[in-house]
Amino acid sequence: MASRFELREFCYLFSIWVISTLVVRFIIRIFTNNSTKSRPPPSPPALPFIGHLHLLSSTLPKSLQTLAKRCGPLMKIRMGDTAFVIVSDASTAEKVLKVHDVNFASKFEPGPAQYLVYRGSSFVNSPYGPYWRFMKKLCITKLFAGSQLDRFTYIREQERMKLIKFLLQRSVEGESCNLSLELEALTNRMIYRMAMGKRCTSQAYSDQAVEIRRLIRDIMECGAKFSLIEVYGPLKNLDLFGNGKRIKDAFLRYDQKLDQIIQEYEDNRMNISEQEEKDVMDILLDTYNDTNAEIKLTKDHIKYFFMEILMAAVDTTATTLQSAMAELINRPQIFKKLRKEIHTVVGSDRLIKESDVPSLPYLQAVLKETLRLHPPGPMHRRTCTVDCKLNGYDIKAGTKFFVNVYAIMRDPNEWNDPDKFLPERFLEPDYRLIDFKGQDFRYLPFGSGRRACLGSSHASFVMHATVGSLVQCFDWKLKDENEAGIDIVTGYTGALARPLVCYPIIRFDPFN
Numbered sequence: 001m002a003s004r005f006e007l008r009e010f011c012y013l014f015s016i017w018v019i020s021t022l023v024v025r026f027i028i029r030i031f032t033n034n035s036t037k038s039r040p041p042p043s044p045p046a047l048p049f050i051g052h053l054h055l056l057s058s059t060l061p062k063s064l065q066t067l068a069k070r071c072g073p074l075m076k077i078r079m080g081d082t083a084f085v086i087v088s089d090a091s092t093a094e095k096v097l098k099v100h101d102v103n104f105a106s107k108f109e110p111g112p113a114q115y116l117v118y119r120g121s122s123f124v125n126s127p128y129g130p131y132w133r134f135m136k137k138l139c140i141t142k143l144f145a146g147s148q149l150d151r152f153t154y155i156r157e158q159e160r161m162k163l164i165k166f167l168l169q170r171s172v173e174g175e176s177c178n179l180s181l182e183l184e185a186l187t188n189r190m191i192y193r194m195a196m197g198k199r200c201t202s203q204a205y206s207d208q209a210v211e212i213r214r215l216i217r218d219i220m221e222c223g224a225k226f227s228l229i230e231v232y233g234p235l236k237n238l239d240l241f242g243n244g245k246r247i248k249d250a251f252l253r254y255d256q257k258l259d260q261i262i263q264e265y266e267d268n269r270m271n272i273s274e275q276e277e278k279d280v281m282d283i284l285l286d287t288y289n290d291t292n293a294e295i296k297l298t299k300d301h302i303k304y305f306f307m308e309i310l311m312a313a314v315d316t317t318a319t320t321l322q323s324a325m326a327e328l329i330n331r332p333q334i335f336k337k338l339r340k341e342i343h344t345v346v347g348s349d350r351l352i353k354e355s356d357v358p359s360l361p362y363l364q365a366v367l368k369e370t371l372r373l374h375p376p377g378p379m380h381r382r383t384c385t386v387d388c389k390l391n392g393y394d395i396k397a398g399t400k401f402f403v404n405v406y407a408i409m410r411d412p413n414e415w416n417d418p419d420k421f422l423p424e425r426f427l428e429p430d431y432r433l434i435d436f437k438g439q440d441f442r443y444l445p446f447g448s449g450r451r452a453c454l455g456s457s458h459a460s461f462v463m464h465a466t467v468g469s470l471v472q473c474f475d476w477k478l479k480d481e482n483e484a485g486i487d488i489v490t491g492y493t494g495a496l497a498r499p500l501v502c503y504p505i506i507r508f509d510p511f512n
């Protein structure tokens with residue numbers, strides 16, 4: 001009896017042991033699975049070697065916007081052997097640019113970095129570190145941002161007057177003008193004079209500005225020839241089409257010119273008095289020669305800094321001016337409404353000034369709407385520097401990010417009729433307070449956080465005063481009667497499909 005009882009008891013205890021072991025193992029497996037298996041953001045199906053390159057068109061922001069509609073606001077895309085995480089809505093952008101800003105404050109080179117002549121000397125694409133911090137402080141305290149902006153008011157005014165005089169002349173002669181080219185020349189001269197035009201006569205700075213522009217344009221045009229397959233795909237490093245050699249040559253031509261300019265500055269340094277106003281080159285050379293400076297600047301740093309600033313400042317501002325004018329010329333009702341506002345606030349006997357802009361809400365709304373629909377920098381780059389979780393997905397340190405502000409600023413969940421040009425939306429209560437500072441994550445034309453644009457205030461002065469003047473002084477008739485082309489054509493920045501060629505017809509001559 002006793003032994004039968006012991007056997008039953010043994011079987012009972014044995015089955016409890018087996019079951020509990022299985023349960024514990026099952027629980028352990030769930031936990032260990034959760035803690036070791038990472039959960040990456042979703043991805044569309046990829047192909048071997050090229051990843052998702054076959055799904056991407058030359059209008060990269062637009063094709064990524066389409067993919068995000070399938071995969072969600074945080075998705076992983078592979079271009080060749082490089083993976084990118086794409087952010088496509090405001091709330092995820094806020095997490096990247098505000099909540100975790102410090103972990104996402106590094107950037108990466110957007111193009112074919114292997115051909116860069118000034119490798120490791122970038123400011124705009126640098127990792128978040130001592131060099132970036134040093135240069136940012138210098139920009140704000142001494143160069144062109146923050147309180148330094150007032151130093152250059154007279155340059156902005158003089159160059160705007162020069163443009164208006166030129167257009168008045170064209171109008172008197174009954175000639176058309178390529179407004180796109182004139183606006184690019186305007187923004188180029190302004191930045192060039194601020195950067196290194198102080199020591200030149202007006203003709204010399206004008207000629208040098210044109211030459212530097214041509215050199216930088218060559219580099220940008222060579223850069224634009226690279227396809228995504230050559231930058232990230234299997235053709236990387238092969239230089240099959242010779243684009244790598246071309247861009248290197250263009251860099252070297254720029255390098256020689258900058259060496260020459262730096263030499264001229266150094267030869268003249270002794271002749272400059274302490275009281276004399278300094279331009280950006282003077283200040284950078286002072287820092288270069290300062291043995292106590294926090295960071296030892298090299299000449300490569302200086303040369304690359306100028307190239308990056310000219311690239312960051314000239315095309316962005318000029319493209320926005322062109323897009324604004326194209327939208328206004330295409331929409332006579334909006335043009336008339338804007339002119340009426342300027343007439344009411346500024347009057348009919350003087351040209352609009354930068355200081356009038358705060359009293360011109362419709363002008364501000366027109367420029368905000370232009371930048372919403374046509375941001376010249378539609379994809380903001382970031383590198384995540386620590387392992388983290390975003391929207392419940394695991395992100396590994398070193399992951400490259402694109403914040404697709406093109407998609408965010410056309411998100412139908414945030415904007416009514418998102419593809420329409422409707423400046424009035426920025427006068428509505430929910431949108432009225434939106435500005436260029438990047439505090440509202442539905443609207444990010446200048447970025448947000450530590451790595452936001454350093455030239456937004458300069459650009460804002462130039463854009464409002466220039467568009468205001470062009471609307472105040474002229475009617476515009478397109479040379480080609482069709483609509484002004486405003487389609488984005490390039491992959492990375494937003495450029496006009498066709499140049500704006502038109503006849504200026506005088507409405508108001510401020511010099512008469």
Ligand code: HEM
Pocket residue numbers: 123124125136144309312313314316317320375376377380381445446447448450451452453454455456458459
């Ligand atoms: C309409 C004109 C402009 C637009 C739309 C624009 C837009 C931008 C954007 C989107 C970024 C990247 C922001 C991010 O990643 O979060 C940027 C960066 C930058 N911009 Fe602008 N920009 C304009 C004009 C200018 C001008 C006029 C200057 C100089 C005078 C300038 C200097 C810079 C610099 C230095 C950076 C890099 C900041 C950093 O990485 O720390 N920009 N800009």
